[in-house]
Amino acid sequence: xxxxxxxxxxxxxxxxxxxxxxxxxxxxxxxxxxxxxxxxxxxxxxxxxxxxxxxxxxxxxxxxxxxxxxxxxxxxxxxxxxxxxxxxxxxxxxxxxxxxxxxxxxxxxxxxxxxxxxxxxxxxxxxxxxxxxxxxxxxxxxxxxxxxxxxxxxxxxxxxxxxxxxxxxxxxxxxxxxxxxxxxxxxxxxxxxxxxxxxxxxxxxxxxxxxxxxxxxxxxxxxxxxxxxxxxxxxxxxxxxxxxxxxxxxxxxxxxxxxxxxxxxxxxxxxxxxxxxxxxxxxxxxxxxxxxxxxxxxxxxxxxxxxxxxxxxxxxxxxxxxxxxxxxxxxxxxxxxxxxxxxxxxxxxxxxxxxxxxxxxxxxxxxxxxxxxxxxxxxxxxxxxxxxxxxxxxxxxxxxxxxxxxxxxxxxxxxxxxxxxxxxxxxxxxxxxxxxxxxxxxxxxxxxxxxxxxxxxxxxxxxxxxxxxxxxxxxxxxxxxxxxxxxxxxxxxxxxxxxxxxxxxxxxxxxxxxxxxxxxxxxxxxxxxxxxxxxxxxxxxxxxxxxxxxxxxxxxxxxxxxxxxxxxxxxxxxxxxxxxxxxxxxxxxxxxxxxxxxxxxxxxxxxxxxxxxxxxxxxxxxxxxxxxxxxxxxxxxxxxxxxxxxxxxxxxxxxxxxxxxxxxxxxxxxxxxxxxxxxxxxxxxx
Ligand code: IVH
Numbered sequence: 001x002x003x004x005x006x007x008x009x010x011x012x013x014x015x016x017x018x019x020x021x022x023x024x025x026x027x028x029x030x031x032x033x034x035x036x037x038x039x040x041x042x043x044x045x046x047x048x049x050x051x052x053x054x055x056x057x058x059x060x061x062x063x064x065x066x067x068x069x070x071x072x073x074x075x076x077x078x079x080x081x082x083x084x085x086x087x088x089x090x091x092x093x094x095x096x097x098x099x100x101x102x103x104x105x106x107x108x109x110x111x112x113x114x115x116x117x118x119x120x121x122x123x124x125x126x127x128x129x130x131x132x133x134x135x136x137x138x139x140x141x142x143x144x145x146x147x148x149x150x151x152x153x154x155x156x157x158x159x160x161x162x163x164x165x166x167x168x169x170x171x172x173x174x175x176x177x178x179x180x181x182x183x184x185x186x187x188x189x190x191x192x193x194x195x196x197x198x199x200x201x202x203x204x205x206x207x208x209x210x211x212x213x214x215x216x217x218x219x220x221x222x223x224x225x226x227x228x229x230x231x232x233x234x235x236x237x238x239x240x241x242x243x244x245x246x247x248x249x250x251x252x253x254x255x256x257x258x259x260x261x262x263x264x265x266x267x268x269x270x271x272x273x274x275x276x277x278x279x280x281x282x283x284x285x286x287x288x289x290x291x292x293x294x295x296x297x298x299x300x301x302x303x304x305x306x307x308x309x310x311x312x313x314x315x316x317x318x319x320x321x322x323x324x325x326x327x328x329x330x331x332x333x334x335x336x337x338x339x340x341x342x343x344x345x346x347x348x349x350x351x352x353x354x355x356x357x358x359x360x361x362x363x364x365x366x367x368x369x370x371x372x373x374x375x376x377x378x379x380x381x382x383x384x385x386x387x388x389x390x391x392x393x394x395x396x397x398x399x400x401x402x403x404x405x406x407x408x409x410x411x412x413x414x415x416x417x418x419x420x421x422x423x424x425x426x427x428x429x430x431x432x433x434x435x436x437x438x439x440x441x442x443x444x445x446x447x448x449x450x451x452x453x454x455x456x457x458x459x460x461x462x463x464x465x466x467x468x469x470x471x472x473x474x475x476x477x478x479x480x481x482x483x484x485x486x487x488x489x490x491x492x493x494x495x496x497x498x499x500x501x502x503x504x505x506x507x508x509x510x511x512x513x514x515x516x517x518x519x520x521x522x523x524x525x526x527x528x529x530x531x532x533x534x535x536x537x538x539x540x541x542x543x544x545x546x547x548x549x550x551x552x553x554x555x556x557x558x559x560x561x562x563x564x565x566x567x568x569x570x571x572x573x574x575x576x577x578x579x580x581x582x583x584x585x586x587x588x589x590x591x592x593x594x595x596x597x598x599x600x601x602x603x604x605x606x607x608x609x610x611x612x613x614x615x616x617x618x619x620x621x622x623x624x625x626x627x628x629x630x631x632x633x634x635x636x637x638x639x640x641x642x643x644x645x646x647x648x649x650x651x652x653x654x655x656x657x658x659x660x661x662x663x664x665x666x667x668x669x670x671x672x673x674x675x676x677x678x679x680x681x682x683x684x685x686x
Contacts, residue, residue, distance in 0.1 A: 317376050437469065524540060
């Protein structure tokens with residue numbers, strides 16, 4: 001065979017094999033035997049080995065994997081990957097329908113109901129009919145590029161057929177069918193590996209493996225449910241999915257067009273029953289407005305489209321006896337009751353514990369000793385106690401009485417009016433509070449002394465080296481080097497030994513030194529004052545400019561600051577009235593921590609947006625939305641989330657909801673695009 005003949009044969013075999021893949025994995029109606037398929041694949045693979053220059057990236061041989069991804073690169077989505085708001089009953093579906101009706105000027109909607117696949121969201125980018133990138137949702141703006149791994153999923157076409165647009169994206173859900181999941185777990189257990197808790201975790205874990213050969217073995221599958229592009233050749237969502245199937249994508253045939261909420265409800269009821277027969281997990285139904293024109297009219301909120309909604313099936317429930325209630329003490333002294341349960345298997349995981357949150361919840365559920373409790377998995381991950389089986393209650397069982405003394409230090413607990421939690425007031429002596437406070441202080445978003453994490457702090461506390469945050473700054477090399485502790489692990493895993501080696505100690509001392517440059521607002525947040533989160537700390541720092549001004553402020557003055565309410569004011573006053581806290585602050589100041597606000601706007605900074613309330617919406621070419629927002633803030637503007645009569649300016653990117661734009665026009669608000677935004681910023685800078 002000469003090279004030209006080889007290339008011809010390679011092309012022919014590739015096309016044939018992809019068509020067989022399509023028939024088998026997308027249409028579920030194979031037309032050749034597995035054996036014949038394998039023979040063709042082998043022939044192709046041999047030819048590619050003989051002529052490596054013709055081993056193309058999109059060859060069906062790539063389905064078995066081989067490419068290794070050391071680190072997944074972060075890729076920006078061309079269109080943000082939004083989520084859907086959830087509904088749980090018919091009433092909420094009716095409200096959705098009413099909102100849609102209200103949002104549409106003169107037309108009535110038709111809906112498409114689909115299954116809500118329970119897997120991992122993926123965005124596939126196709127250019128000129130070839131799969132270019134496959135990107136996970138990530139934070140919605142950027143996700144991980146998992147293209148090599150996705151190429152191993154047989155139902156994802158590498159090359160499209162028919163009449164497809166040159167550029168478009170298609171989104172869907174990657175999932176692991178039940179059979180693949182059960183086989184995988186059995187294999188893992190036999191090998192002594194931990195089993196995956198549920199198919200969703202297994203799919204997510206598989207997608208992030210470095211070796212695509214291993215991914216190929218995981219038998220993942222993918223349903224596609226949303227085509228996006230600038231000029232799509234259809235006018236309805238329903239049509240888009242039918243067309244997408246002709247291009248080679250796996251779309252579900254379990255879709256229905258519905259005219260009203262009764263028809264939607266019928267679809268929901270049907271699938272709530274039928275879902276148990278499916279070969280994969282679904283966790284609800286998605287309802288979408290069918291017409292693109294209507295979708296555009298309805299637009300998007302910051303988080304989700306106004307033209308679609310999810311209906312979540314009621315979570316799976318189990319009933320199990322309560323063994324005891326234990327109490328955890330948080331860093332602010334808040335006491336959280338936890339129900340210890342007889343182990344029960346629920347929606348893929350074994351549940352032994354569930355938070356009871358606070359005393360009111362225990363009272364509301366009216367939990368008694370040894371009660372049988374109904375447990376549900378909210379969001380499928382965190383177990384939640386939702387009720388009591390009264391028939392199983394023992395005679396003379398006593399109601400659970402909330403603890404009156406701190407389980408850690410024995411101090412009488414307190415509960416302030418209007419607060420749900422009981423607190424241990426012994427903030428300076430109660431161990432979990434002290435440790436929790438220091439942990440918070442060193443955390444990434446606070447002073448960022450990462451190198452002290454993972455058990456090292458506990459060692460310092462146990463040895464009596466650090467009893468408070470200011471003690472950190474007197475630590476010396478000789479205090480730390482050589483310290484170690486063995487931590488017991490759960491189950492039969494080996495104990496973990498943590499040791500302060502030379503490098504560790506150097507890193508800790510370096511991080512402590514570097515933390516002296518951490519800006520005031522973060523130092524304020526790091527103090528761990530109750531109710532003072534990152535945003536509140538920022539507001540206070542910018543307002544008072546100096547920690548001492550804040551320390552002297554009274555409640556009245558504090559409440560007058562926008563965004564500071566009485567709860568925060570009271571907590572601040574109480575914190576700064578403590579002699580001990582004042583002493584800690586004095587010490588921190590002496591060690592050189594920042595206690596004055598530095599306006600990070602450079603000198604002579606442009607005031608392009610000084611005093612303006614600005615809404616930023618849509619997608620931009622040169623900036624991320626958050627970047628635009630911080631540029632506005634740096635130039636004196638204030639970002640607001642929704643358009644109102646008070647808004648001064650709208651920076652409109654692409655893909656912004658038409659309803660929002662219309663509202664801005666109606667209110668006579670100035671609208672600028674990305675170019676104009678840049679011009680404005682640059683001219684004032686000069
Ligand atoms: S449409 C802008 N359709 O559920 C609308 N999503 O909670 C994009 N999901 O992010 C989503 N099945 O990961 C859509 N038939 C379906 C779906 C579906 C599952 C997932 C998807 C989405 C999440 C929303």
